[in-house]
Amino acid sequence: xxxxxxxxxxxxxxxxxxxxxxxxxxxxxxxxxxxxxxxxxxxxxxxxxxxxxxxxxxxxxxxxxxxxxxxxxxxxxxxxxxxxxxxxxxxxxxxxxxxxxxxxxxxxxxxxxxxxxxxxxxxxxxxxxxxxxxxxxxxxxxxxxxxxxxxxxxxxxxxxxxxxxxxxxxxxxxxxxxx
Amino acid sequence: xxxxxxxxxxxxxxxxxxxxxxxxxxxxxxxxxxxxxxxxxxxxxxxxxxxxxxxxxxxxxxxxxxxxxxxxxxxxxxxxxxxxxxxxxxxxxxxxxxxxxxxxxxxxxxxxxxxxxxxxxxxxxxxxxxxxxxxxxxxxxxxxxxxxxxx
Numbered sequence: 001x002x003x004x005x006x007x008x009x010x011x012x013x014x015x016x017x018x019x020x021x022x023x024x025x026x027x028x029x030x031x032x033x034x035x036x037x038x039x040x041x042x043x044x045x046x047x048x049x050x051x052x053x054x055x056x057x058x059x060x061x062x063x064x065x066x067x068x069x070x071x072x073x074x075x076x077x078x079x080x081x082x083x084x085x086x087x088x089x090x091x092x093x094x095x096x097x098x099x100x101x102x103x104x105x106x107x108x109x110x111x112x113x114x115x116x117x118x119x120x121x122x123x124x125x126x127x128x129x130x131x132x133x134x135x136x137x138x139x140x141x142x143x144x145x146x147x148x149x150x151x152x153x154x155x156x157x158x159x160x161x162x163x164x165x166x167x168x169x170x171x172x173x174x175x176x177x178x179x
Numbered sequence: 180x181x182x183x184x185x186x187x188x189x190x191x192x193x194x195x196x197x198x199x200x201x202x203x204x205x206x207x208x209x210x211x212x213x214x215x216x217x218x219x220x221x222x223x224x225x226x227x228x229x230x231x232x233x234x235x236x237x238x239x240x241x242x243x244x245x246x247x248x249x250x251x252x253x254x255x256x257x258x259x260x261x262x263x264x265x266x267x268x269x270x271x272x273x274x275x276x277x278x279x280x281x282x283x284x285x286x287x288x289x290x291x292x293x294x295x296x297x298x299x300x301x302x303x304x305x306x307x308x309x310x311x312x313x314x315x316x317x318x319x320x321x322x323x324x325x326x327x328x329x330x
Contacts, residue, residue, distance in 0.1 A: 022219040025305050026312045032303065044327035059269070059276040070329070079273030079286070081300040102321045104297045104310030108272055108288060109324055111298060116328040133329075 037082045037097040042075065042113055046094035049073050049117040049131035053086035053095060062086065070116040071131050078108040122159035124166075129159055192224030193315075195265075196234035196258065200251050201283060202241030205301035206268035210238060212304040213311075220308065223315055231255075236263035242270040242283040243290045255291055263314065265295045267307060272296040
């Protein structure tokens, strides 16, 4: 019995030594360590609206819609699983995973990021082709290679039916010239 | 309901009943973490109770499957007024990757009126603590909808 009392006293000493283990969070910040993936952050000025992230997202958080001259890229992050597939898929590195996790809110609408990017139109018939930024990006990438003539790069500003029509008419013209 | 009355009712300890509404257990494990001495949710007077009749708040994880909806509604009705509903995890917030599945209701908001969402897959214990502290009015809300229009 005496032995028990001694062991209990020892335990009490151990408990005294341990001190306070409880975290002081949320009164003191406790940031995430290492490669923690928090709320995705979108650098809107770099996004070209290509939709690669929307294809990669397993929860289909990201939606694209063309309305009123803009392409609406909408991130509904309420159901995001923080897998970072969008970050890996983005060709412009516009998406990064922020360490932010303090995302509690009363309304799921607080977790929506929406970007409106200007649309580019076919210069012949006026059908929407994609965003202006994506167009400029492809044109500059192609002209940097120096393998394509300027008219060919300009041809990107046309939709597929118009391109076909133009190709046909030029072919007929060429035949007439040859004849 | 009168907001002042609600504030008065929830001024003291909030007792919580934990419901798994089709969650994968990830969020449930994090909820258990919050109750450990390291995070110690009982500092804020929050403790888990064993029956909804003793609870002030429901802590629901999961996208609400078709099977569990009836039971969830029964649990909700068993909680005395005034009651809070807290959704934990991305599934409860927006349905997660099952948001358009035939087997779920695509999020807690489609079934019950929700007072607080804590998104995360699963949310860190700190995130749950932050949400709880936010519900108690100790810390501010940090997220807001972001809009960008190209000029």
